Amino acid sequence: xxxxxxxxxxxxxxxxxxxxxxxxxxxxxxxxxxxxxxxxxxxxxxxxxxxxxxxxxxxxxxxxxxxxxxxxxxxxxxxxxxxxxxxxxxxxxxxxxxxxxxxxxxxxxxxxxxxxxxxxxxxxxxxxxxxxxxxxxxxxxxxxxxxxxxxxxxxxxxxxxxxxxxxxxxxxxxxxxxxxxxxxxxxxxxxxxxxxxxxxxxxxxxxxxxxxxxxxxxxxxxxxxxxxxxxxxxxxxxxxxxxxxxxxxxxxxxxxxxxxxxxxxxxxxxxxxxxxxxxxxxxxxxxxxxxxxxxxxxxxxxxxxxxxxxxxxxxxxxxxxxxxxxxxxxxxxxxxxxxxxxxxxxxxxxxxxxxxxxxxxxxx
Ligand SMILES: Cc1cc2nc3c(=O)[nH]c(=O)nc-3n(C[C@H](O)[C@H](O)[C@H](O)COP(=O)(O)OP(=O)(O)OC[C@H]3O[C@@H](n4cnc5c(N)ncnc54)[C@H](O)[C@@H]3O)c2cc1C
Ligand code: FES
Numbered sequence: 021x022x023x024x025x026x027x028x029x030x031x032x033x034x035x036x037x038x039x040x041x042x043x044x045x046x047x048x049x050x051x052x053x054x055x056x057x058x059x060x061x062x063x064x065x066x067x068x069x070x071x072x073x074x075x076x077x078x079x080x081x082x083x084x085x086x087x088x089x090x091x092x093x094x095x096x097x098x099x100x101x102x103x104x105x106x107x108x109x110x111x112x113x114x115x116x117x118x119x120x121x122x123x124x125x126x127x128x129x130x131x132x133x134x135x136x137x138x139x140x141x142x143x144x145x146x147x148x149x150x151x152x153x154x155x156x157x158x159x160x161x162x163x164x165x166x167x168x169x170x171x172x173x174x175x176x177x178x179x180x181x182x183x184x185x186x187x188x189x190x191x192x193x194x195x196x197x198x199x200x201x202x203x204x205x206x207x208x209x210x211x212x213x214x215x216x217x218x219x220x221x222x223x224x225x226x227x228x229x230x231x232x233x234x235x236x237x238x239x240x241x242x243x244x245x246x247x248x249x250x251x252x253x254x255x256x257x258x259x260x261x262x263x264x265x266x267x268x269x270x271x272x273x274x275x276x277x278x279x280x281x282x283x284x285x286x287x288x289x290x291x292x293x294x295x296x297x298x299x300x301x302x303x304x305x306x307x308x309x310x311x312x313x314x315x316x317x318x319x320x321x322x323x324x325x326x327x328x329x330x331x332x333x334x335x336x337x338x339x340x341x342x343x344x345x346x347x348x349x350x351x352x353x354x355x356x357x358x359x360x361x362x363x364x365x366x367x368x369x370x371x372x373x374x375x376x377x378x379x380x381x382x383x384x
Pocket of ligand 1: 088186200201202203204216217218219220221222223224225226227228265266268269382383384
């Protein structure tokens, strides 16, 4: 028994030493030389010193793909199809993939380490993503923890985006720069500026940086990103449901819709805890008067005593959707807010005959 135990201990020790040695040599001694990265059948080709991640290499060479968590492997946004090279799929990646994606070579670019030549495929529209510099033109406090940030573009001077898309802003951090995703709240026809609605996450790197910005500060971002596509048919009704900073893509969608289709049917459901979280209600009530097919409903989930004059709905926002929305299979929905809200609203919308493929969401 004693001999068996010491054999196990010795073997365990050898494996530990080997693992540590592998880690050290990977980090400090491994030199993979210069590797060639080819994107979309050679439409972009560049050389990169081995050892960095594919995501870093792409950014260094101005190929911008979404990376909402800044390369931590936790958002699943940095997907690309690796045709050659890239090594085996890591266990950190598999939770983000469907079976079809696994079979077709989809990888998380932030988890692929460059050790050899790599050939990848990304959606063509990502090759049009650009890097922008802008200055802060105006900041407005919308609630105790949400600010509206208005940016004037400097270079390039214009951005072309679709309703519901987002940018990735660069924020300084002790470990270098990080990128975080923020939806564009300005409508698509205002293409020389970008407006953001940002909630301060306590201790959060990018949201603290954005909340500390003052007028005339310069910011850097890449974009636009995002797969949401508004159906270009004014007969298709649109329903938007949000909470908190989830207002950002929604306000863009609504104003872009009424700029193009003044008769289109559209409703906004916005969930707040108390009246302290309410913003933009006046402007949406004015929009309701201007466009008779627009409806706005705000609901308070935890009204305080001071909210006794509140004349709107109370309760969770999915209950308001259940109450006010008529069933309609020709309806497209965009949801933006915390995951539990999105899950509850999705169930209600399915009950209202909306098709899965017409329900889009951004969870944050
Ligand atoms: C497609 C997309 C669009 C987005 N659009 C917007 C937008 O328009 N406005 C906006 O305010 N945010 C938006 N976000 C969220 C935003 O990208 C950041 O995740 C958020 O601002 C936190 O970043 P941070 O660097 O401040 O916090 P981090 O430094 O990344 O995180 C600090 C801590 O807070 C936790 N944390 C991170 N995010 C949240 C959160 N949302 N709530 C609570 N805790 C959190 C982390 O787990 C960590 O413990 C969007 C996200 C995505 C994916
Ligand atoms: S950047 Fe978030 S998973 Fe890769």
